[in-house]
Amino acid sequence: MIKLVPLLCFAWLLAACNGSVDSAGADSSVVSAEVLNTAQVGSVIGKPALPVRLLHPRQRVDVGVVTEVDLSLVTDLPETSFRVSISPDSGLSVVTGSLEQTLNSADTLDAMLMSLEVRADYPGKYYINLEVVNSGGATGLDRRALALVVLAGPTEAKALSAEPKTIPEKRVLPAQERVY
Amino acid sequence: MPGANMIFTNLAVKPEGAYWLPCWLSLVKTWLFVISALLLSACGGGGGGDSGGAIISSSSVATSVSSSSTSSFSSSSSNSVYISGSVSYDFVPVRKAQGLDYNATAHKPVRAAKVNLIDEAGAVVATAQTDQQGHYTLTSPRDRQVKVQVEAYSYADAAQRWEIRVEDNTANNALYVLEGELLNSGQSDSMRDLHAGSGWDGNQYSQPRAAAPFAILDTAYRSMQSLLEVDPNLTLPTSIFRWSENNTVAIGDYGDGDIGTSFYNGAAVYVLGQAGVDSDEYDAHVIAHEWGHFVEVQLGGRSDSIGGDHSITDRLDMRVAYSEGFANGFSAYVLADPEYRDTFGLRQARSSGFDVSLKNPAVRGWYSESSIQSIFYHLAEFGAFDAIYSVFSDLRYETIPAFTSIFSFAELLAELDPQAFAELDRLMNQQLIVSRDAYGEAETNNGSTQGALPVYVNLVAGGRAVVCSSQQNGQQNKLGVHAFLATTIFASGQYRLLVENNGERAAETDPDIVVNGAGERWVGLSAQVDAESLDLNMQAGERYAIAVTDYQNHADALTPNYQPACFNVSLTSI
Numbered sequence: 089m090i091k092l093v094p095l096l097c098f099a100w101l102l103a104a105c106n107g108s109v110d111s112a113g114a115d116s117s118v119v120s121a122e123v124l125n126t127a128q129v130g131s132v133i134g135k136p137a138l139p140v141r142l143l144h145p146r147q148r149v150d151v152g153v154v155t156e157v158d159l160s161l162v163t164d165l166p167e168t169s170f171r172v173s174i175s176p177d178s179g180l181s182v183v184t185g186s187l188e189q190t191l192n193s194a195d196t197l198d199a200m201l202m203s204l205e206v207r208a209d210y211p212g213k214y215y216i217n218l219e220v221v222n223s224g225g226a227t228g229l230d231r232r233a234l235a236l237v238v239l240a241g242p243t244e245a246k247a248l249s250a251e252p253k254t255i256p257e258k259r260v261l262p263a264q265e266r267v268y
Numbered sequence: 269m270p271g272a273n274m275i276f277t278n279l280a281v282k283p284e285g286a287y288w289l290p291c292w293l294s295l296v297k298t299w300l301f302v303i304s305a306l307l308l309s310a311c312g313g314g315g316g317g318d319s320g321g322a323i324i325s326s327s328s329v330a331t332s333v334s335s336s337s338t339s340s341f342s343s344s345s346s347n348s349v350y351i352s353g354s355v356s357y358d359f360v361p362v363r364k365a366q367g368l369d370y371n372a373t374a375h376k377p378v379r380a381a382k383v384n385l386i387d388e389a390g391a392v393v394a395t396a397q398t399d400q401q402g403h404y405t406l407t408s409p410r411d412r413q414v415k416v417q418v419e420a421y422s423y424a425d426a427a428q429r430w431e432i433r434v435e436d437n438t439a440n441n442a443l444y445v446l447e448g449e450l451l452n453s454g455q456s457d458s459m460r461d462l463h464a465g466s467g468w469d470g471n472q473y474s475q476p477r478a479a480a481p482f483a484i485l486d487t488a489y490r491s492m493q494s495l496l497e498v499d500p501n502l503t504l505p506t507s508i509f510r511w512s513e514n515n516t517v518a519i520g521d522y523g524d525g526d527i528g529t530s531f532y533n534g535a536a537v538y539v540l541g542q543a544g545v546d547s548d549e550y551d552a553h554v555i556a557h558e559w560g561h562f563v564e565v566q567l568g569g570r571s572d573s574i575g576g577d578h579s580i581t582d583r584l585d586m587r588v589a590y591s592e593g594f595a596n597g598f599s600a601y602v603l604a605d606p607e608y609r610d611t612f613g614l615r616q617a618r619s620s621g622f623d624v625s626l627k628n629p630a631v632r633g634w635y636s637e638s639s640i641q642s643i644f645y646h647l648a649e650f651g652a653f654d655a656i657y658s659v660f661s662d663l664r665y666e667t668i669p670a671f672t673s674i675f676s677f678a679e680l681l682a683e684l685d686p687q688a689f690a691e692l693d694r695l696m697n698q699q700l701i702v703s704r705d706a707y708g709e710a711e712t713n714n715g716s717t718q719g720a721l722p723v724y725v726n727l728v729a730g731g732r733a734v735v736c737s738s739q740q741n742g743q744q745n746k747l748g749v750h751a752f753l754a755t756t757i758f759a760s761g762q763y764r765l766l767v768e769n770n771g772e773r774a775a776e777t778d779p780d781i782v783v784n785g786a787g788e789r790w791v792g793l794s795a796q797v798d799a800e801s802l803d804l805n806m807q808a809g810e811r812y813a814i815a816v817t818d819y820q821n822h823a824d825a826l827t828p829n830y831q832p833a834c835f836n837v838s839l840t841s842i
Contacts, residue, residue, distance in 0.1 A: 213524075219613060233546040235516055263462040265460060265462055
């Protein structure tokens, strides 16, 4: 087992250099991540952005279980091509899937399907960051950063809060000070 | 237009340059300042007035604060000494067509910020406010361990009253403060200069990102100047910004930092801070854009925007196009820079953006964010920012039944400032917008969208109208998704507004309704299939605006045989 770990790491690195991971040990009956509700936080009046978003931005997986997370994107831009660079947090092992993908929006508003098989060895919250670039030559804002939240383990099913409680405290930052 | 050119001229000379003086010059200037102030004080001055400010005694405890943006102090006594100095932060500029340029980092003053002197017990022993150059002066007890603390809080509390705060939403919305060391105040006057560093070491943020809250504070302060110039009695509620280095692009709990994007939600402007992914503290246009939404809501008393994703190439719901276009135009004007930039990615080395001033964008019309931003930017640049301000601050802006759009803005501006309206008229023509009526009467630009015209369908009490919700331009907040109706009531009483699927679309629908009028708003957002109704107490002589939409997604919206969801809408007395 001790010898196997560096070997697997080496294999992963090799695969990562090619932009994809496809472990020989990948299970053909991979379970799907549980999709979590984000309706509580709703739509916001946000900054201008490339109109693309994750279909399911929060998902839950079991610890130690290879799980397929859904990275499907939704866009209002028809017949457009997107380059997607995927960067999972360390602690979230990618078992199968490419970290560089190209997606094409069709002539419908269906989601652009994309997934990754991952495994979390410890409970916690992980991010899978996506940098999406519109390679279809759109004018204006041509890129957007997105992130999928992956909750691993028996996390509390807390309700999302759009307004943190305000406590009259101060958050101290150190100054560079010159005294004379 | 009186004063029109003056506004623009003033903007062009706003102090924005680096101020970090050579040490000796800074010292000379400070001593000249102190000596002048002592002379004024000795002559009986020093209290009140815009240039003098209030006197703070050495025993004051966080209550006596100058009402101007200049530091203030009393004569030092045998028991006290002056501690003065300057406060600055690292400003990292955006290099056009690239990202943040750390090599061009400049020191900028922290302006109009509250400065506290804290003793070793943690008590505030004196308070002051930085001036335009970031200078402050505090009176301290002699020979006492004290530290200088600068709040990420700027304010004015004289004829013009406003406050800006920058908080950490991942720490119970605690106010950011910059603190120096606890040091002995000594037996004679001394200087303490405080600087908030970016934390960037040439490759990454390896030190605390102390400059970030102060960069946000300063962009908001800079944006505020345009309002201060047009209203000598400006009074605004507190502008709250919430930033954290843990604010990510993930969607979730704001207290965890999962804010999704930089946005305004009516309570605060949340700002991204995730290094290497998307952080906005130095993206001045993003900060000013979101603060523009604050201005729209707080001055105008309303925003009818339904939010959601938007970009300059979209055909948008008119309420969204108006709100976002205003915020873009506002940011470009107050920053005197029409090139909107937003930085991203590894080392914040990439950016994306657009030219707000573009007069012939790809999508032109009342539904185009690009058109609206161009209109507002050029109208302000023409010298009519005061006229824009007058529309937002007019009481009718808040109460007009029509949903907020470029049409409602135009109708009100025509009444308030005919000269500015003439320019608006020209700019609207340039953007292929025909109607000048709050309800878009006689508009002819349909954005190639089925059912987009008329902008408002007339609904007669006791009668029926048909409207359609089309997703051919996208979902949720795009042009055609919401259909608008208007009705005038001739007899006060209870009415039932009923919206029913007329059967043309085979799939299930989930109609939703919003009604504005007589100073009230009603919403019907139930999940009922194919129908929605509202019982309304309506007043004779009042006009009401109605928005109807299908909440269901239409996955077939771009197919050749797409059938939008169409609804029979009726208003009957009950």
